[in-house]
Amino acid sequence: xxxxxxxxxxxxxxxxxxxxxxxxxxxxxxxxxxxxxxxxxxxxxxxxxxxxxxxxxxxxxxxxxxxxxxxxxxxxxxxxxxxxxxxxxxxxxxxxxxxxxxxxxxxxxxxxx
Amino acid sequence: xxxxxxxxxxxxxxxxxxxxxxxxxxxxxxxxxxxxxxxxxxxxxxxxxxxxxxxxxxxxxxxxxxxxxxxxxxxxxxxxxxxxxxxxxxxxxxxxxxxxxxxxxxxxxxxxxxx
Numbered sequence: 001x002x003x004x005x006x007x008x009x010x011x012x013x014x015x016x017x018x019x020x021x022x023x024x025x026x027x028x029x030x031x032x033x034x035x036x037x038x039x040x041x042x043x044x045x046x047x048x049x050x051x052x053x054x055x056x057x058x059x060x061x062x063x064x065x066x067x068x069x070x071x072x073x074x075x076x077x078x079x080x081x082x083x084x085x086x087x088x089x090x091x092x093x094x095x096x097x098x099x100x101x102x103x104x105x106x107x108x109x110x111x112x113x
Numbered sequence: 114x115x116x117x118x119x120x121x122x123x124x125x126x127x128x129x130x131x132x133x134x135x136x137x138x139x140x141x142x143x144x145x146x147x148x149x150x151x152x153x154x155x156x157x158x159x160x161x162x163x164x165x166x167x168x169x170x171x172x173x174x175x176x177x178x179x180x181x182x183x184x185x186x187x188x189x190x191x192x193x194x195x196x197x198x199x200x201x202x203x204x205x206x207x208x209x210x211x212x213x214x215x216x217x218x219x220x221x222x223x224x225x226x227x228x
Contacts, residue, residue, distance in 0.1 A: 032212055036219075043117075043203055043219035044156070051213055090155055094212050100169065101217065103155035 002027045004093050006104035013081050014112045021076040021107050023091030032094040033074040034101070035065055039087045047089075050074060061085070086111040117220035119204050125226045128194060134223045136187040136204030144210040145187040146217065147179060148203040156203055162187060163210040194227045201225075 003026040013019055025031060032051050036044040048059025055067040065076045074091060091104040117138045126132050136145065144163045148156035161169035162181040176198075178190040187204055201224050205217040 034216075041201070041222070041224065043119075043221045044205075044217075045219070046216065049216060094215060100158055100161065100210075100215075106153075106155055 002031065002093055002102050004091050004102055004104035006089075006091055006107050008107045009105070010108045010110065012110040012112060015083050016080050019076075019078045019081045019085070019109070021089050021091075021109070023074045023076065023104060024072050025074065025091075025093045026072065027093060030069065033065075033067060034092040034094075035059065035063070035074075035076050036090045036092060036103075037061075037087050038090065038106075044090065047076070081109075081111055083111045083113065085109060117204055117206055117218050119202075119220035119223050121223060122221065123224045123226075125228065126191065126194065127228050128196070130194075131190070131192045133191065134189040134202055134204075134225070136189075136206075136220055137185055138206040138218070139185055140206065140218065141184075142206035142208055142218070143184060144207045144215060145181060146205040146207075147187070147189050148205065148219075150201040150203055150222070152200075160189075161210060168210060191225075194225075196227050199225055199227045 005024045034049045035047040038044045047063050048057050050057050050067045058064050063078050067074050089107045092101045120135045147159040150156040158171050159173045160179045165181045176193045180188040201222045203222045204220040207215040207217050
């Protein structure tokens, strides 16, 4: 069965600092990979997705993620964090057999002024 | 229109009440989903409708009853709920349910409190 691990429950960064959120998946073939962001009390917004092709994908709000097959990782990055980026971030995966999203446990991002 | 609209935003109900959550999308999507999300947890899939037919029921108790009247609308009927059912209920839609086409667009959610 597919699984997604987000090792960091909570990350704190200063505004303007760089950010990397980690995501590892467990699945035999190349899965479909996603990052979603959720502000308090809100729904989830898709930041970016990877299906195939270029392993570095660009998303909205200045985010990017890199798929590394050898490490089974799909880490999310942003070069300079803004206070409005404070939110919960979910990595998710779909494999061909399960057909449905499996979410990681989430990483809560706090941004210090 | 690239939105999924959920109503109501907040709902408080007693354990003997009957209420419904509603979800609407006008993106031409043919798959619609209900998720349940508890605080500090990821969303958990409840139901999937594909082309207006129920395709996945993740062993959800019968006190939750989904309905898909047409391709744009999805309802979740609630009856005899328990306090532990209090959560954020998220609706989502996608082009269809095939991998690669199931990029989900989520609504803002309905916050349910069961007293």
